[in-house]
Amino acid sequence: MQNARFEKYYKTQAIVTDGEWNTLLEMCREPLPTTFRIAAGKENTQVLKSAVEKTYVPQLSNVIFEDETIGPPRPLPWYPGGLGWQFNVTKKVLRKSPEFKKFHSFLVFETDVGNITRQEAVSMLPPLFLDVQPQHKVMDMCAAPGSKTSQLLEFLHSSPNATAASIPKGLLIANDSDYKRTHLLIHQSARLPSPAMLVTNMDASNYPTLSLGISDDLSFLGRKKMKMKGLPPGSEPLLFDRILADVPCSGDGTIRKNVGIWKTWNPMDGNGLHSLQLRILLRAMRMLASGGQIVYSTCSLNPVENEAVIAEALRTVRDFELVDTSSQLPALSRRPGLMTWKPAADRSLNFFDTYEAYIESLPEGKRESARLARSHWPPPPGILESLHLERCMRIYPHLQDTGGFFVAVLRRKQKYQAPTLTPRAEKRAAGTLDDETKLSAKKPRLNNELGEDAVSEPPEEDSSEAAGKPLYSPEVISSNSAGDEDIVEDAYDQDADTSTAEHPKGSGDSSFKEMPYNYIPPDDPIITGCMTQASLVPEFPRHNILTRNPGGEPARALYLTNDLVRRVVQNNDFARIRLMIAGTKIFQKQEGFGKLKDSKGQSYIPPASQFRLISDGLPAVLPFIRKDSILEAKADALRVLVQDYYPLLIALPEEFRLLLGPKPLGTYVVHFKADVNGGGSLTCDIFLPILKFPASVSLMIDKKAKSALSLRVFGEDVTTAGREVLEKLRQKKVASQSVASSGVAPPAVAVDTTTDVEEGGNTKVESGPATTKIDTTNAE
């Protein structure tokens, strides 16, 4: 864990005092504690918090392992509501100490079902500073794998005036340019299903302005007739209230976790990312609504990726300022942003005081293609002080035993003023600008923004309009000048910036093949059937249900969005904007239901009623389910339901059987009431979907969620999957005993050697043995 360059570079930057440097460096060599947070705003948030505080902390308080006393988990003092936690034990302790093993299983189970997220402490900070509220339009520009996205979603869903299940008015777009990584994002966010969520796969530095369609309220435009190319006049751009720009970075703040950085660190990684980071932040600034806020963050200590980016962005878009966050999270120990720094021009650490000195050092023929831009250096005195870079936050590992991190909160200073159109823009608005002039007006704005020096990442060629693709840009683009900072114009000004939209960097996939999004007419018989089946009240937003297949038929799965997501989905061209998901799945066709025939060969269930509620989307639907249709049950019924995939009706406890028995086949929600005495420890109310068959019933949650529930309520995994794992382990033990006694190798036994839950397999009950079982049950 040595790197002379790393040491020299950061000593030169004076990121801490000389006296403190060794403490910082020593801490970089220590392993990082494990941190996790309990998901906020869920029904069981307080239950889990209390399980950690009142059950696990006492159990783990006096653990002695190999003659050493191990400390229990402790709360992160700065994390609101006591929901952030940290503990510091080795993997060996986690595996071998019975107390910690149990705690580890608890964490694994609850993580799988989305109640707990393992996340580095410092990575929890940006969403906390973003101050997201349920009505906000939020963008997470570089979101994968999505730990901050899930935190943002929790905030979007936590309204003091509503239940955790209510649908927020705002939206969250989680974007990443890496196609494969967007799937991590989808997986992560599925843990908190949201009708307000969209995932896109775009280059954030060129993110197109999305349209919200024609708005009744045109005050955002300052004029009634604004023409957007490809859209009817008066279309409203989607401007965001909150944007997180957690940009790609060199990541040296993660050196405690990623020890490989000791070997490979060099200043050129940070130098090379500066331009992209700046472009992403500038794009965020242009997409921000009046009064909005941006959080810019990196897990890098390098000022070139941090203060230098902020300084240049503030100089470019002048109506922004850094927010003084000193009164927020007072228990968080932090250092102010740097006011000066010295870029190194190469791996050999040749430092230059000024950009001019750097350029002069280059042979004449190489100056044009200099790798560093003026913006790598601090702004000149006079300007520098006015930027208040000290308001940026630097988190160092030794301050509170974390990774290193950088956070800056930016706010738009002034209210938006309606633009006065230049003559060119007037011509454009009138559609009288000839094509050639239009194209030349679209010269890459990027060069202006970054100055002539921004050569390390040359702007890509703009080919979108030339290729005849529709662009959602208004015809009101005035001449491009770097100081021309007008919100609406910025938001619209996509002509210069959309060239890579169809081929995001890193996606490695140029043929985007997501299914189209089609809203189903609210009076469609399938929607009516679903509403009847699930006893939904008339207020259910039936107009916001979409399906995803080329024909637009409600064939298999139905997704729920909110009104705002619907406006986005219906007013944009997704041949160009790579939309991965919109909203959350709430109903799924139960294919086996069609096969259920009575003795006369008639279908039991008409096609319009063959859809069932799925557990993932239940929180979004629950507020709309008629209370009197929800079945009540106790922990004893839950035990039967988790024990087998398809328990027979006659196996249910009498009270619940009498309730369910007379009901028609189909989908129901069961309310398991909090009860710590009834054969399990149900410490809070839970609502789960079930599906009733002629002679059996199935709890419609996946295998992992069942195991997690079983562990929490019954203290053991009583599920089929859990029993199978135990059986395999037993067989393995028997086999190894027989080797020991006979000396003969036994036949191979397929055993999951990894943890039970994680390796329980991915088969969802919902799609697993259903068909076979249905047929059997029917035959009975």
Ligand SMILES: C[S@@+](CC[C@H](N)C(=O)[O-])C[C@H]1O[C@@H](n2cnc3c(N)ncnc32)[C@H](O)[C@@H]1O
């Ligand atoms: C620091 S990571 C983000 C971590 C994430 N915010 C989280 O908390 O889980 C940076 C992400 O930026 C993505 N990325 C890189 N270049 C990008 C670009 N031009 N536009 C959008 N995303 C980009 C990477 O794929 C990577 O997932």
